[in-house]
Amino acid sequence: xxxxxxxxxxxxxxxxxxxLDPRVKLLYTFVxxxxxxxxxxxxxxxxxxxxxxxxxxxxxxxxxxxxxGLKPILFIIIITSLLQIIYVKTGxxxxxxxxxxxxxxxxxxxxxxxxxxxxxxxxxxxxxYTTSPTSMTNGLDRTFAPLSRLGIDFNIITMIMTIAxxxxxxxxxxxxxxxxxxKSRGANFESGSIFKRAKMxxxxxxxxxxxxxxxxxxxxxxxxxxxxxxxxxxxTMNALKFRAGDWTASFLTVAFVAGVIFLNINFGEYxxxxxxxxxx
Amino acid sequence: xxxLQTENLSYIYGEGTPFCVTALDKVNIEIEKGEIVAVIGHxxxxxxxxxxxxxGLLKSTAGRVLIDGEDIRSSKAKTLETxxxxxxxxxxxxxxxxxxxxxxxxxxxxxxMGLSEEEVDKRVRVAAKYVGIPEYAFKTHPFDxxxxxxxxxxxxxxxxxxxxxxxxxxxxxxxxxxxxEQILELIKNYRDRTQKSVVVVSHSMNDVAKIAxxxxxxxxxxxxxxxxxxxxxxxxxxxxxIGLSVPQxxxxxxxxxxxxLPVSEKIYTTEQAFLEIKRVLKGGxxxx
Numbered sequence: 237x238x239x240x241x242x243x244x245x246x247x248x249x250x251x252x253x254x255x256l257d258p259r260v261k262l263l264y265t266f267v268x269x270x271x272x273x274x275x276x277x278x279x280x281x282x283x284x285x286x287x288x289x290x291x292x293x294x295x296x297x298x299x300x301x302x303x304x305g306l307k308p309i310l311f312i313i314i315i316t317s318l319l320q321i322i323y324v325k326t327g328x329x330x331x332x333x334x335x336x337x338x339x340x341x342x343x344x345x346x347x348x349x350x351x352x353x354x355x356x357x358x359x360x361x362x363x364x365y366t367t368s369p370t371s372m373t374n375g376l377d378r379t380f381a382p383l384s385r386l387g388i389d390f391n392i393i394t395m396i397m398t399i400a401x402x403x404x405x406x407x408x409x410x411x412x413x414x415x416x417x418x419k420s421r422g423a424n425f426e427s428g429s430i431f432k433r434a435k436m437x438x439x440x441x442x443x444x445x446x447x448x449x450x451x452x453x454x455x456x457x458x459x460x461x462x463x464x465x466x467x468x469x470x471x472t473m474n475a476l477k478f479r480a481g482d483w484t485a486s487f488l489t490v491a492f493v494a495g496v497i498f499l500n501i502n503f504g505e506y507x508x509x510x511x512x513x514x515x516x
Numbered sequence: 517x518x519x520l521q522t523e524n525l526s527y528i529y530g531e532g533t534p535f536c537v538t539a540l541d542k543v544n545i546e547i548e549k550g551e552i553v554a555v556i557g558h559x560x561x562x563x564x565x566x567x568x569x570x571x572g573l574l575k576s577t578a579g580r581v582l583i584d585g586e587d588i589r590s591s592k593a594k595t596l597e598t599x600x601x602x603x604x605x606x607x608x609x610x611x612x613x614x615x616x617x618x619x620x621x622x623x624x625x626x627x628x629m630g631l632s633e634e635e636v637d638k639r640v641r642v643a644a645k646y647v648g649i650p651e652y653a654f655k656t657h658p659f660d661x662x663x664x665x666x667x668x669x670x671x672x673x674x675x676x677x678x679x680x681x682x683x684x685x686x687x688x689x690x691x692x693x694x695x696x697e698q699i700l701e702l703i704k705n706y707r708d709r710t711q712k713s714v715v716v717v718s719h720s721m722n723d724v725a726k727i728a729x730x731x732x733x734x735x736x737x738x739x740x741x742x743x744x745x746x747x748x749x750x751x752x753x754x755x756x757x758i759g760l761s762v763p764q765x766x767x768x769x770x771x772x773x774x775x776x777l778p779v780s781e782k783i784y785t786t787e788q789a790f791l792e793i794k795r796v797l798k799g800g801x802x803x804x
Contacts, residue, residue: 416573417612420604421673422596422628439624442614446659 245305247365253295254366257482258375264489265363271496272356278344280499281351287492288355288362297365305361306354313353317346373398378476392466399455407448414443517585518546519713520570520602520681525579527565539565541737542579547681552707552714554724557734558759563717564607566734567683570715571602600629603679607686607717609670610663618644618661618669619654625677643676646706648698664695668702675706681713682706688723696720700727725749725763725784733760745784765789 248254253261268288275281292302320342327341367375373394380390415425418439425436527540540562547553557563568574569581572588572595581588588598603625606612615621622643626636644651647668653661658669667687674682684703688696704727707714718724724731724745731748733740735758741748748755752762752770761767762784769783769792779796783789 413606414612416568417606417609418624419573420571420599420606421625421677422599423624424628439612439614443612446614447611 245364246368247297247301248368249296249366251294251296251366252481253291253362255479255481256366256485257476257478258367258371259379259476260478260482260485261363261367262372262375262379264485265359267489267493268359269356271493272352272359274500275352275496276500277503278348279503280496281348283495283499285351285355288359291362292358295362295366297362301365302358302361305365306357309353309357313350316349316353320346320349369398369401372401374476389466403448403451406451407444410447411440411444414440519549519584520547521545521582522566522569523580523582525566525569525581526577527562527569527574528577531577538737540569540576543737543739545732545739545742547713547715549680549713550707550711551729552703552716552727553730553732554728555715555717555732555734556719556721556724556760557740561734562737563734564685567604567685567715567717570681570683571604572598573604600625600677601679602681602683603674603677604683605671605674605685605687607689609673610666613658613666613670613673616657617654618649618656618658621658621669622649622672622676625673629677639676639678640672643672646675646709647672647702664691664698667691667695668698671699671702678710679712681715683715683717685717686719687716688718688720696723703727721749721761721763722765722785725766733758746782749784750782 268284272281272284272288275284292299321338322336322342324342324345325337325339327339327344329337329339330343331338364372376397377391377394380394383390419425423436423439425433425440427433428436522543522545525540525543526538528536528538530536543562543566545566555563555566565574569576572581575589583598583601586594588595613621615624619640622640623636626639631639640654641651644654649665649668649672653665658666661669671684671687682703687699687703691699700723703714703716706712716723716727728745730742731745732742733748733755740758741751741754749762749766752766755761762770765786765788766781766784769779769789770781772779773781777796779792783792
């Protein structure tokens with residue numbers, strides 16, 4: 237159950253996307269997220285979706301894995317869609333029962349939001365799937381390097397982030413182990429009243445927090461022993477360089493931004509009535 | 517009929533995915549009442565998986581685990597009952613302590629069994645005695661204890677459920693010689709007084725030789741051999757082939773024997789070594 241968590245996972249393959257400069261990936265993922273929010277009609281949304289799908293295909297990450305990664309947000313998508321269906325009252329009324337009226341506008345709005353959230357997540361997971369934690373940190377480090385002039389030591393922040401990512405699987409293993417151990421002593425995590433189940437979290441979280449703290453101290457000592465002092469003025473073995481692929485990606489991103497803006501203006505703000513009529 | 521037995525027990529991690537790994541392959545073992553069984557094998561040979569199957573924590577991919585001839589998975593109640601009858605103490609159990617006092621922590625298992633307060637109290641005291649935790653330490657916070665003491669409190673937490681079979685996964689790993697000695701002593705003690713069965717997973721051949729009445733050797737997800745301490749350690753070549761060894765003292769005596777000294781090769785513990793040297797010094801020959 238806990239093994240299903242794929243957030244922040246890296247999927248080591250050798251594709252064009254994997255080889256891109258992490259700064260490029262970070263920045264352009266951010267650009268994509270902005271554009272998919274800016275997209276205001278079905279045509280430009282479709283354009284975003286096609287672009288996201290192309291990136292997914294080029295990255296060679298199995299579609300199955302990407303779909304699996306969407307599981308945790310299924311709940312959010314369902315809730316959002318339901319709210320749209322219930323509250324949006326534009327368009328042609330389709331079904332009505334009790335106090336709820338379902339209209340074509342509501343359905344289309346729900347579809348629109350689902351597309352937006354789904355592909356926003358798909359692109360963000362693409363970033364973590366194709367970028368190893370080390371190169372991600374490297375990229376973050378370089379991207380925010382100018383901040384050091386403002387007196388903010390970004391080296392430390394990226395180090396904290398790397399360590400946090402690094403320890404997710406370790407902690408998941410640990411939770412599994414503690415659950416097994418407490419189950420062996422007759423603890424019942426699966427049934428009973430809410431109150432009883434909440435109480436069962438104590439035997440889980442106390443050891444978990446204790447061990448996490450212990451690990452943190454051990455790691456801190458180990459880093460101190462190897463002369464870690466905040467990483468100021470640190471150089472890297474694999475210096476980041478802009479390569480041909482990065483230029484191509486930059487060009488494509490500019491084209492993408494232009495495309496979305498063009499489609500936005502050309503087809504106008506999405507209007508449920510209009511879209512529905514043309515669809516029919 | 518054995519107290520606990522497995523029938524063609526198999527377990528595959530991540531079945532149906534490209535990452536699937538066979539952890540156990542058609543394992544048949546039996547555990548009788550009152551014996552101390554040592555399970556040895558290399559890292560990744562399936563020992564820990566087997567232990568978790570024995571008390572029903574994991575569900576086997578194929579095959580069954582039988583307690584008193586009944587499948588432990590036959591009903592939910594049976595599985596829960598098995599958890600209490602087969603007490604499993606994980607590796608590094610001290611990291612699973614969570615209560616505010618030593619007493620409360622030892623009482624966690626018996627309380628989950630739904631026992632009366634007097635019964636819980638009685639069991640906590642008995643269990644604490646087995647592991648050598650004095651009653652004045654009952655109110656101590658478990659995190660204030662030393663590593664070896666924490667380990668013993670954690671073991672007491674399983675013993676207090678009075679399982680018919682006590683399973684300990686590498687109970688001595690990471691302890692100093694004195695801590696090891698204490699743990700081994702308490703295992704023996706527990707078996708002798710209660711006549712219950714104990715299963716010990718271990719990497720230390722010295723520990724195995726000291727306490728086991730029977731040894732199960734696991735290799736590559738299968739049971740490679742089972743037998744008495746002597747039967748197993750006589751096959752030192754077979755053991756070294758799969759990356760295991762014989763107790764250090766056995767090696768010493770094998771080398772002495774090879775040098776032509778009139779000592780037996782079949783020495784597995786320091787006590788035996790002591791007696792053997794005494795015998796040889798008195799002027800005896802090899803009588804192996």
